[in-house]
Amino acid sequence: MSVAEENESVRTPVPLLSPRGGVPEVITTADGVGAAAAALAAGTGPLAVDAERASGYRYSSRAYLIQLRRAGAGTVLIDPIPTAGALAPLADAVNGLEWVLHSADQDLPCLADVGLHPESVYDTELAGRLAGFERVGLAAIVERMLGLELRKGHGAADWSTRPLPESWLNYAALDVEILVDLRDAMAGELDRQGKSQWAAEEFEHVRSAGPPAPKPDRWRRTSKIHTVKDPRRLAIVRELWTTRDEMAARRDVAPGRVLRDSAIIAAAEAAPRSPEELRALPVFGGPRQRRLSRVWLSAIERARALPKSELPPLTQPFTGPPPANRWARHHPEAAARLTAARTEMTAISEAVQVPVENLVSPELVRRLCWDWDPAPGADVTGYIATRFADGGARSWQRELVAPRLAKILAA
Numbered sequence: 520m521s522v523a524e525e526n527e528s529v530r531t532p533v534p535l536l537s538p539r540g541g542v543p544e545v546i547t548t549a550d551g552v553g554a555a556a557a558a559l560a561a562g563t564g565p566l567a568v569d570a571e572r573a574s575g576y577r578y579s580s581r582a583y584l585i586q587l588r589r590a591g592a593g594t595v596l597i598d599p600i601p602t603a604g605a606l607a608p609l610a611d612a613v614n615g616l617e618w619v620l621h622s623a624d625q626d627l628p629c630l631a632d633v634g635l636h637p638e639s640v641y642d643t644e645l646a647g648r649l650a651g652f653e654r655v656g657l658a659a660i661v662e663r664m665l666g667l668e669l670r671k672g673h674g675a676a677d678w679s680t681r682p683l684p685e686s687w688l689n690y691a692a693l694d695v696e697i698l699v700d701l702r703d704a705m706a707g708e709l710d711r712q713g714k715s716q717w718a719a720e721e722f723e724h725v726r727s728a729g730p731p732a733p734k735p736d737r738w739r740r741t742s743k744i745h746t747v748k749d750p751r752r753l754a755i756v757r758e759l760w761t762t763r764d765e766m767a768a769r770r771d772v773a774p775g776r777v778l779r780d781s782a783i784i785a786a787a788e789a790a791p792r793s794p795e796e797l798r799a800l801p802v803f804g805g806p807r808q809r810r811l812s813r814v815w816l817s818a819i820e821r822a823r824a825l826p827k828s829e830l831p832p833l834t835q836p837f838t839g840p841p842p843a844n845r846w847a848r849h850h851p852e853a854a855a856r857l858t859a860a861r862t863e864m865t866a867i868s869e870a871v872q873v874p875v876e877n878l879v880s881p882e883l884v885r886r887l888c889w890d891w892d893p894a895p896g897a898d899v900t901g902y903i904a905t906r907f908a909d910g911g912a913r914s915w916q917r918e919l920v921a922p923r924l925a926k927i928l929a930a
Contacts, residue, residue, distance in 0.1 A: 557608075559612045564589065568618045755822040
């Protein structure tokens, strides 16, 4: 029986209600940062790290609170807004350490924005995935591995609020309270499963990946855009989305708080020609949107004035293979390969107890099956491994998956 299974079978979760030593004061000055940096530098072991943003409230993804904890130093809460120009001593103290985070890819970009970069990373959420846990949220893994109940409640709050409520700060401090203990428990579990090297490669990949590249045509992610069937009306969606996005960026407000997606779609379908027609639509008749009537109507008029050659296509142009549901008709051999590959990936996933998406990116498998063209007599395993390596797959993924797919696809 694994450590995790033993924990689940014999422990009644103990509520973790407040951090050891209480909730520290939030640091808002350069002197406070310097003192915290000195304390953390004098501590020992890995550094527990978390950051709170204001997703859904602000346009930016900047950190509005940084939580740090290290043995011998305790917990530190830093407000990175007033201290933005004074974080160099903190960077000097912590950038050479191993950081322990949960869902590191969510927090590393906003921490990098203020000059904080880890020497190495241990991601407890990713560790849970590699261990085959069905639930990998922080509270679920803490309960499973440590027998503690970590109550959640403020993760989706507006962390740009000032002053931050005491209950929010208590929640924030608890998020780093037991991260190092959890790291040690997960390291033991992965070692027992023979997956420590897999985890090390994954953690380094997350650490060095950087922020994701912006997706093209982001305006096409507008909710219910699939209901717009006319290129001219689709152009109205694009102009309204772009205008909203520029306004949201200037104000540092989440775009949905400037204008709802549903209002954009309604305006595109109605294509109003006057302020009165626009204000007759839901949302646009409210006091805030009435003041912006001319702004929205100008966007609609710009779309209406576009020549046909500049109207957006109804579907986004492909930058790779078409959707897999079209393969059977136009490329049946590729469709057969993809079906076989997906079946084999599921079998591998079940055998090693790692989710399919963490074995190899499904997009890499899809592209492999579509572009399949090994030379006659070529080493098929090597061909697949090279394709995966070019796509960023780690060595453990290539060694595990390439030979199995080679047997299937070579046939």
